[in-house]
Amino acid sequence: MNRKEFLKSSCSGACVAMSSGFLMSALLAACKTPLGVIKTSADKDNMVVIPVSAFGQSDYKLVRVSNYNYDLAIQKKEDGTFFALVMMCTHASQPLTKTGNKYYCAMHGSQFTHEGEVIKGPAAQSMIRLSAVELKGNLYVHLRDL
Numbered sequence: 494m495n496r497k498e499f500l501k502s503s504c505s506g507a508c509v510a511m512s513s514g515f516l517m518s519a520l521l522a523a524c525k526t527p528l529g530v531i532k533t534s535a536d537k538d539n540m541v542v543i544p545v546s547a548f549g550q551s552d553y554k555l556v557r558v559s560n561y562n563y564d565l566a567i568q569k570k571e572d573g574t575f576f577a578l579v580m581m582c583t584h585a586s587q588p589l590t591k592t593g594n595k596y597y598c599a600m601h602g603s604q605f606t607h608e609g610e611v612i613k614g615p616a617a618q619s620m621i622r623l624s625a626v627e628l629k630g631n632l633y634v635h636l637r638d639l
């Protein structure tokens with residue numbers, strides 16, 4: 494390979510790498526959820542505290558707790574109370590993805606309602622539901638060891 498061929502092949506490789514990087518960032522940007530994600534951590538008693546004001550006008554928040562294997566989907570019910578779902582598939586403990594008004598497991602295709610009930614197996618059990626207690630403007634969610 495002479496110098497001209499080397500430069501030509503190097504440039505095309507770099508251009509492919511740069512364009513794939515550009516495409517990857519565009520794809521990642523497209524994958525961002527329009528829902529706000531709250532990032533937090535649990536205290537020494539495995540309690541997560543989230544200000545109710547973080548919900549604003551929304552009735553749903555995704556909460557990412559550091560050092561916890563699964564996100565929490567916290568939802569406000571029509572009566573004004575809250576509950577939290579652990580975004581873990583009950584079939585083989587894979588993380589779930591929110592798709593529209595459902596939760597989906599990419600591993601084997603289980604689907605759950607927004608309340609955590611099984612729509613489609615192979616999962617046979619509902620998602621794990623945690624209580625979310627509101628007190629003085631904060632929500633308290635006690636994490637379960639999984």
Ligand code: FES
Nearest residue numbers: 582584585598601
């Ligand atoms: S792990 Fe979710 S369907 Fe199997």
